[in-house]
Amino acid sequence: MPAPLLNLYDLTRPQLIAAFGRWELNPVHVGRLWNYLYLELADSFAAMPELPARVRERLARETRFGLLATTAERDSSDGFTRKYLLGLEGGAAVETVLMRFNGRVTACISSQVGCAMGCVFCATGQMGYTRHLTPGEIVGQAVHVARALRKPALAKHCRHAPGVAPRLRNVVLMGMGEPLHNYDAVMHAIDILRDPNGLALAAERITVSTVGVVPGILRLAEEQRPLSLAVSLHAATQAERAVLVPVAKKWPLDALMAACRTYSERTGRRIFYEWTLIEGANDTPEHARAVGRLLQGLPAQVNLIPLNPTPGFAGTPGRTEAAKRFQSILAEEFSLPSTVRQRRGIDIAAGCGQLATEKSAGSPV
Template sequence: MPSSLLNLYGFTRAELGTLVAGWGLNAVHAARLWKYLYLERVVEFAAMEELPLRVRTRLEAETTLGLLATSRETRSSDGFTRKYLLALEDAHRIETVLMRYKGRTTACISSQVGCAMGCVFCATGQMGYTRHLTAGEIVAQAVHVDRVLWHTAEENPALSESDHSSPHHRHERLRNIVLMGMGEPLHNYDAVMKAVDILCDGAGMGLGAKKITLSTVGVVPGIIRMTDEKRQVCLAVSLHGATQAERAALVPAARKWTLDALMDACRYYTTKMDRRIFFEWTLIDGKNDGPDQAHAVGALLKGMAAQVNLIPLNPTSGYAGAPSNNAKKFQDILAGYGLPSTVRQRRGIDIGAGCGQLAVADASA
């Protein structure tokens, strides 16, 4: 059963101050506690030596650090990707991925145990939905990856501070997050956005909102709410089909939020936010990778502030589709409509860490 203890990673800095003040303690202790959580990366209250014993005793009695235990770590043969199977307090499990690219390190974060959206080519969708993650559980995944990077640096002290060419250089920090792991982020809107606020706090991990990308299957009310709240995270929309029928065959959520409604929400976003949207298109051989589909995408998105990310289909146990070799032809057609596009760099495919591959066979095992 879940513990009744308060997960400290689920508190904003202001809420942490309110908690400490409610205990009749000086606010300076909240500031020190925040530092221990996000800058010192402590794993136990005993390591918080600047906090008086009475404060640490109260913390141990009523709160938990909320760190996620690693059930399994898997490293890809590509040398740049690690996948972590993380255990939650209630025995459910989720997957989080660390990916290294030239000049940046990215964490792929989960927002739910499983997913209710049911996209046919997605392993998470195939496993079904169990529950939402709390804000603290979402934040703890980023903390986990940041701690991995911190320990990697500590294990390589001979590396020069100026040696930025090495992926293990001493001051490597997590600076990019993609909410593209298990789950639909906009289905768990409040917890996800609270986690974003915590991660972007300049006194903590200090991530820039524009360094966080949220990927949605097209939850229209969430896109509209993001827009009205002027959320600065980058928005990526999984499209995969350029007509209502084609999209609904791959993305069941399209039956609830139609393509027309989705496009209206996206135009509302780009107009009010004055920002572009990333549209994700998984290329499936013989289904949505031909010139007719490329022209349909171009016509659908023409004139919108948009970029198309083409994603080679990754293998999953529940979908028999084949990856496409038509990415370059698809890009050339999109360019004719004035639409920039990129082909997603494949990482961690051999360990099931690629786009659409995250899943836990038994999330509560």
């Protein structure tokens, strides 16, 4: 049985150079190939005319484009968010969200099909875990968004120089899956996304969000990776957190906070602590003070996120007044900075896993 074709998006430039050596091709052509992949965003070998025919023929025999096909997509009513359901080999699908803000474009990408963490308010957690994504499937989502930004209709809401297409500059691994559960593939993909001759994403513009996988946080600290880290907290006591985030039973709150302290001490970086506001459950002044006490003395910022409702969870989003009160307490009593995340794509089920769940259930998209 022939070996499967290599996904070009799985390969770093050093790996491509090594492959060219095995194929007895001149590695001088790797730079041009890389430009075609990540700057010109070519979609076929025929779209690479400056590569010699012999190189293109060998690439066609040994490799494939890992472009992900759109199986469904939705645009928000305000025109600032587009959500894609992207098909994978084997019939699975993952979600990718393109979000446009004033002056920047962010891609929210997935790291797994489904998720094993089981957060009760998350559509992906309710879905369960299927498999890890490969590095190329992670990179392919960023490429998909970069290609989409070349379309004039999508560029109109972005600030950019006349005649120049907006660039993808921010990536958050906050889509389907737990990035630190798929650590090696995620970091491999990030190395490709950061390559200065490709998409050239700055490390501080890449955010990895974890529900609290302690070994992964400690490994990030050990490896000193210059990324932004977000930790999904959602509760400030072990008992309350274990209800919302079942993995807290494996990695209790005390162990999580110890790992976060180690991370900040070794890297000198602050952590973004994410707090999904659920009305009456974790949005009261008492909850705000509990967060303040928990994070006091740490280099931290709290991101307050109104709940994205899902059919599998009965909670409702915290109200705007509660979010403002929460913010005031953090700032005035604990000197903790916080933001209330702009709600993007609520009308198109932009929370991770929602579109995939609807698609699998047979709902119209």
